[in-house]
Amino acid sequence: MLEYIGDIFHHFVDPKKRIFLGYLGLSIVIALLWLVFFKKKGLKSALFKVFDKKILLSGSAISDYKMFLINRVLMLVLSPYLLTQLAVATFFYYSLLSIPLSGLISLLNDTPAIVVAILFTFVFFTFDDFTKYWVHRWMHKWPVLWALHKVHHSAETLNPITVYRTHPLEGILFSFRGAFSQGTVISTFFFIFGDKVDLVTILGVNFLVFSFHVAGSNLRHSHIDIKYWVWLEKILISPAQHQLHHSLDERHYDKNFGAALAIWDWIFGSLHHSEDIDNLILGVEDNDFDPTSITELYLKPMKEISDIAAESLSSFKSLNKIFKI
Amino acid sequence: MKDMAAVDQNKDGVVDLKSEYNFAHAYYASSFDKGGKTNYYNTVTQAFLDGRKIIAGAKGEKLSSSEKAALQGHIAVINANWEKVIAESVFKYAGSVYKDIVKLEENYSDKAFSTYAKHWGELKGFALALQTGKSNLGETAVKLNRLTGMGPVLMNASQVTGVDSAGNYIKEEAQSWGEFKLHMLKIQKLMVEKFGVKAKGNDMLADMSSLASKVGSSDSAEND
Numbered sequence: 278m279l280e281y282i283g284d285i286f287h288h289f290v291d292p293k294k295r296i297f298l299g300y301l302g303l304s305i306v307i308a309l310l311w312l313v314f315f316k317k318k319g320l321k322s323a324l325f326k327v328f329d330k331k332i333l334l335s336g337s338a339i340s341d342y343k344m345f346l347i348n349r350v351l352m353l354v355l356s357p358y359l360l361t362q363l364a365v366a367t368f369f370y371y372s373l374l375s376i377p378l379s380g381l382i383s384l385l386n387d388t389p390a391i392v393v394a395i396l397f398t399f400v401f402f403t404f405d406d407f408t409k410y411w412v413h414r415w416m417h418k419w420p421v422l423w424a425l426h427k428v429h430h431s432a433e434t435l436n437p438i439t440v441y442r443t444h445p446l447e448g449i450l451f452s453f454r455g456a457f458s459q460g461t462v463i464s465t466f467f468f469i470f471g472d473k474v475d476l477v478t479i480l481g482v483n484f485l486v487f488s489f490h491v492a493g494s495n496l497r498h499s500h501i502d503i504k505y506w507v508w509l510e511k512i513l514i515s516p517a518q519h520q521l522h523h524s525l526d527e528r529h530y531d532k533n534f535g536a537a538l539a540i541w542d543w544i545f546g547s548l549h550h551s552e553d554i555d556n557l558i559l560g561v562e563d564n565d566f567d568p569t570s571i572t573e574l575y576l577k578p579m580k581e582i583s584d585i586a587a588e589s590l591s592s593f594k595s596l597n598k599i600f601k602i
Numbered sequence: 603m604k605d606m607a608a609v610d611q612n613k614d615g616v617v618d619l620k621s622e623y624n625f626a627h628a629y630y631a632s633s634f635d636k637g638g639k640t641n642y643y644n645t646v647t648q649a650f651l652d653g654r655k656i657i658a659g660a661k662g663e664k665l666s667s668s669e670k671a672a673l674q675g676h677i678a679v680i681n682a683n684w685e686k687v688i689a690e691s692v693f694k695y696a697g698s699v700y701k702d703i704v705k706l707e708e709n710y711s712d713k714a715f716s717t718y719a720k721h722w723g724e725l726k727g728f729a730l731a732l733q734t735g736k737s738n739l740g741e742t743a744v745k746l747n748r749l750t751g752m753g754p755v756l757m758n759a760s761q762v763t764g765v766d767s768a769g770n771y772i773k774e775e776a777q778s779w780g781e782f783k784l785h786m787l788k789i790q791k792l793m794v795e796k797f798g799v800k801a802k803g804n805d806m807l808a809d810m811s812s813l814a815s816k817v818g819s820s821d822s823a824e825n826d
Contacts, residue, residue: 293818348823356821363814367807374784386708401817409826429825440824448823455820463813471704472809476816483817497826536826 285349292480292487295494296437304437304495311503332500336569337433337560343571345441352448359452365460366467373468385469393466394475401462401476402485403538408458410541412450413534424581425450430523431568432498433560439498444578489537504551514539517551523559631687634801640690642683649679681736688732689797692746695725696789697804699754703783710757722754725789742796749785749792751776 288294289301305327312323332338416426425447432439443451466474477484496503497519505515514535522533532549535542542548560568567573607629608617617623624632631642653676656669665673702718729750733743753762755777764772777785787806793799802808 288822294822295824352822356819359821361814361819361821362817363811366810366814370807370810371784371787374780374787376780413826426825440826443823443825445823447825448821451824452819452821459814459817459820463810463817467810467813474809474813476813478816481816 281350281353284353285346288349292482295440295490297490300490301437301495303491304493304499307493307503308496308499308501311501327501329500332434333436335434337431338436338438340569340571340574341432341436341438341442344443344574345438347571347575348441348443348445348448351445355445355449356452359449360456362456362459362463365456366464369461369464370467373464388470388473390473390475393470393473394477397462397466397470397474398477398484400466401459402483404462405455405458406536406538407541408454409536410534410538410545412454413536414531414545414547416447417531417534420585421582422447422450424578424585427561427563427566428574428578430561431563431566431574432523433568435498435500435520435523435559437495437498442574444575446578485537494537502551502554502557507550510550511539511543511548513537514542515551518549520557520559521549521551523557525558525560525562627684627687630691631683634687634690634803637801637803639800639802640686642687642690646680646683646687649676649683652676653680685732685735686797686799688728689793690799690801690803691728692725692732693790693793693799693801693805694803695721695728696786696793697806699725700783700786700806701804703755703779703786706757707779715757719754722750726750729789739796742792745792746789749789751782751785755779755782 288296289298291297292299308327309320309323312318312326313320316323318326416422425444428444428447429439429442432442463474479487482490493503493516496516497514499516500520502517502520503515504510504517505513509515510518514533514537518533518539521529529549532547533539533542534547539548566577608623610617611622612618628643628646631646634640635643653673656665656673656676660669698721699718702714702721705714706718729746732746733739739746751761752764753771755761756773759775759778760773761776762771763774763776766772790802790806794802
């Protein structure tokens with residue numbers, strides 16, 4: 278039993294995870310520095326702002342914490358059955374070997390191992406981020422996926438645990454995305470560079486992932502609206518930019534889908550720079566959806582998906598009738 | 603005794619072939635056990651000793667049915683572990699052949715080619731040995747023979763594919779180097795699936811799986 282409890286809270290002590298206590302601590306420091314030096318607040322009022330009870334203990338936040346617990350248990354049960362990136366990598370590796378490309382590959386034999394490791398780390402991170410952008414964009418554009426993703430967006434206040442405010446079916450989709458993106462990059466690099474491939478790490482974590490978290494990735498889901506310079510917001514998503522992504526204002530709909538990098542939003546036309554808004558209203562426009570009810574958060578999306586399926590089935594049937602006539 | 607062919611245990615200056623020498627498969631068993639993941643050598647030897655004790659204990663009389671059953675148990679242990687040792691060897695040499703091809707693709711040398719041919723020969727030998735056990739391997743044997751081939755793929759991508767009526771070898775460009783490498787990986791996979799090999803010498807996918815575990819899994823319900 279104790280072991281299970283340890284597993285549930287393991288993300289707090291795992292540097293691969295965003296809510297690792299070290300990153301949370303650093304995020305608090307960054308938030309305080311921002312409030313004191315850029316917003317000219319006193320240290321005491323900055324501390325009150327960071328640990329604002331109305332944010333951290335709001336009804337929405339409490340439902341985040343409940344979902345964290347439920348989802349961790351669910352994923353511990355489900356994860357052995359999910360596709361792993363190793364399975365995808367092995368499959369792709371086998372396919373790559375049947376392509377006669379050895380001429381090309383021998384040209385790359387002299388690449389030093391350190392160059393291969395840096396290149397792998399960079400490509401791995403960038404491609405992973407790129408697929409996150411697209412999957413996230415689809416989560417917003419396709420009604421069936423939006424029914425799931427709406428759960429995350431129903432949060433009315435944001436805190437670092439809001440990342441776990443995710444419908445488990447969406448979690449499964451994300452795990453497929455991860456397996457696909459990571460498996461293809463791993464196998465391609467192994468095919469080209471063999472055993473020279475390695476990951477540049479700090480504390481056992483991808484150096485770039487580590488940098489993203491150290492730079493305050495936890496503040497994306499918070500009420501601290503840190504903005505970057507305009508030029509930097511085209512490269513990296515600032516916390517304020519992600520908070521706009523959660524805004525109820527129609528002007529902010531379908532903007533800033535990026536995870537760490539803003540370049541995908543910039544290239545594909547969904548970038549929105551941060552704005553000076555004091556009280557951003559967050560959530561989704563849906564009156565019959567209670568964002569604090571756990572039952573609704575888990576079951577409503579299923580109901581919506583079955584409604585969408587029934588609707589398209591009936592329109593398909595009527596289309597069928599027309600063609601029969 | 604681990605990974606040792608011969609040892610002068612009693613220091614009398616000579617190796618006693620009856621007590622100080624490891625023959626054939628016993629030597630391979632001990633070399634796999636060196637990795638610490640398996641215990642083939644002791645398991646097989648102990649089963650032989652225990653089996654002998656039963657036979658010697660009967661003092662020339664017929665074995666009782668319970669003694670017979672116990673003896674059959676030891677025979678089964680020897681059988682299963684011995685077969686695994688051979689499967690481990692197939693696994694290991696398939697990995698060697700893969701590595702040799704990578705080397706030959708980079709730079710040809712006569713030495714590299716003869717190493718490749720030697721390793722392929724070892725692979726073929728163990729692959730055949732695996733098929734001489736008491737049970738028919740059926741489909742596994744067919745796959746294993748097809749993947750290994752009748753000869754290694756040569757530098758001009760030709761390979762022995764059969765013998766004609768006059769007894770001459772038929773050579774054809776049956777598969778590319780890339781495909782042959784893939785076949786070596788498939789042999790390793792087959793050994794894992796059908797025989798549950800654990801020592802896995804020269805595991806060609808080990809680097810990939812260790813990298814995959816280094817990146818960590820993404821099986822968590824989290825929204826970025």
